[in-house]
Amino acid sequence: MSVRRAFAFALGGLSGLALAAAAGASARFYAGRRCADRVWAASRYPQLGGMGAVERLTILPLIDWYAASEDLATEPGVAYLVRADDTTILFDVGYNQGAEHPSPLLRNMAALGVDIAGVDALVISHAHEDHQGGSSHMRGCTYALSGQPVDLKGIPAYVPVSLSNPTAESIVVDAPRVIAPGVARTGPIPRQLFFLGWTLEQSLAVNVKGKGIVLIVGCGHPTLQRIVDRAEMLFDEPIYGLVGGLHYPVTASREQLFGLLPAQRLMGTGKPPWDPINRQDVETAIGYLERRQPGLVSLSPHDSCDWSLDAFRTAFGQAYQDLLVGEEIVIQ
Ligand SMILES: [Zn+2]
Numbered sequence: 001m002s003v004r005r006a007f008a009f010a011l012g013g014l015s016g017l018a019l020a021a022a023a024g025a026s027a028r029f030y031a032g033r034r035c036a037d038r039v040w041a042a043s044r045y046p047q048l049g050g051m052g053a054v055e056r057l058t059i060l061p062l063i064d065w066y067a068a069s070e071d072l073a074t075e076p077g078v079a080y081l082v083r084a085d086d087t088t089i090l091f092d093v094g095y096n097q098g099a100e101h102p103s104p105l106l107r108n109m110a111a112l113g114v115d116i117a118g119v120d121a122l123v124i125s126h127a128h129e130d131h132q133g134g135s136s137h138m139r140g141c142t143y144a145l146s147g148q149p150v151d152l153k154g155i156p157a158y159v160p161v162s163l164s165n166p167t168a169e170s171i172v173v174d175a176p177r178v179i180a181p182g183v184a185r186t187g188p189i190p191r192q193l194f195f196l197g198w199t200l201e202q203s204l205a206v207n208v209k210g211k212g213i214v215l216i217v218g219c220g221h222p223t224l225q226r227i228v229d230r231a232e233m234l235f236d237e238p239i240y241g242l243v244g245g246l247h248y249p250v251t252a253s254r255e256q257l258f259g260l261l262p263a264q265r266l267m268g269t270g271k272p273p274w275d276p277i278n279r280q281d282v283e284t285a286i287g288y289l290e291r292r293q294p295g296l297v298s299l300s301p302h303d304s305c306d307w308s309l310d311a312f313r314t315a316f317g318q319a320y321q322d323l324l325v326g327e328e329i330v331i332q
């Protein structure tokens with residue numbers, strides 16, 4: 001065989017392999033999407049009656065993409081300190097991309113005067129590296145606050161899939177539950193992502209007296225619409241607010257794959273690469289939330305682009321608050 005023919009043969013083989021891989025990924029994606037839709041349709045829960053309400057809720061972003069001060073560390077990840085009257089919850093544990101110790105999260109906690117000893121519970125929204133403390137933890141099905149162990153003894157950690165930590169008491173969540181007066185987990189909602197696969201994500205819901213339910217969301221993979229629908233299934237009170245990530249990397253992505261490809265846009269939206277998330281998707285979601293006339297909306301910039309942040313800012317006007325590390329969001 002001539003060199004040219006051998007080259008053509010090899011190229012043909014490689015294209016065939018690439019096509020087969022693309023067809024396999026595509027089949028997996030559509031099968032997973034149908035499965036997620038079936039699970040969603042079958043997920044019917046009774047109302048979480050008698051969970052009570054809190055007088056005051058504060059959400060302090062400890063890790064996210066933008067900060068209120070240059071002295072605070074930022075990352076394309078999430079960690080929020082949620083204080084609901086007497087209950088303090090650490091919602092997600094950041095990204096720690098460099099596996100540092102102390103991690104950006106620990107450094108910001110120290111700068112903001114937050115002590116882990118004051119945390120009553122951990123909630124991990126979903127098992128992605130930007131929420132569970134890094135890529136090695138995503139691969140190893142673990143979660144961590146820093147590159148070296150942090151003692152979490154005696155702290156319950158509510159996780160949506162099997163994840164472990166050497167000292168926290170990890171409790172896998174499979175349904176909505178009240179976890180403290182006025183505070184509930186919404187239970188996991190599935191979404192099939194094209195590259196990242198099957199993803200179960202839970203949110204936190206806090207009932208603020210005289211206002212309604214405030215949803216605290218990690219990446220928003222299940223879609224804003226389903227997160228709101230789940231809350232409306234569980235509570236009589238109106239949706240008052242939504243704080244956190246909704247994954248709208250429409251015009252840009254905070255993370256690049258190989259320094260080139262828009263990682264979040266390709267990997268986390270629940271749409272295939274040939275039909276990526278677009279402005280209409282975001283506008284439809286905004287309309288869905290607008291109809292609830294929320295009193296507070298704060299979109300995480302960790303997984304949404306500046307165009308999407310602007311769209312939310314414009315749509316919700318006075319009710320919109322920029323989400324900045326170090327700047328407390330107060331609802332009372
Ligand atoms: Zn995220």
Ligand SMILES: [Zn+2]
Nearest residue numbers: 128219221268
């Ligand atoms: Zn995610």
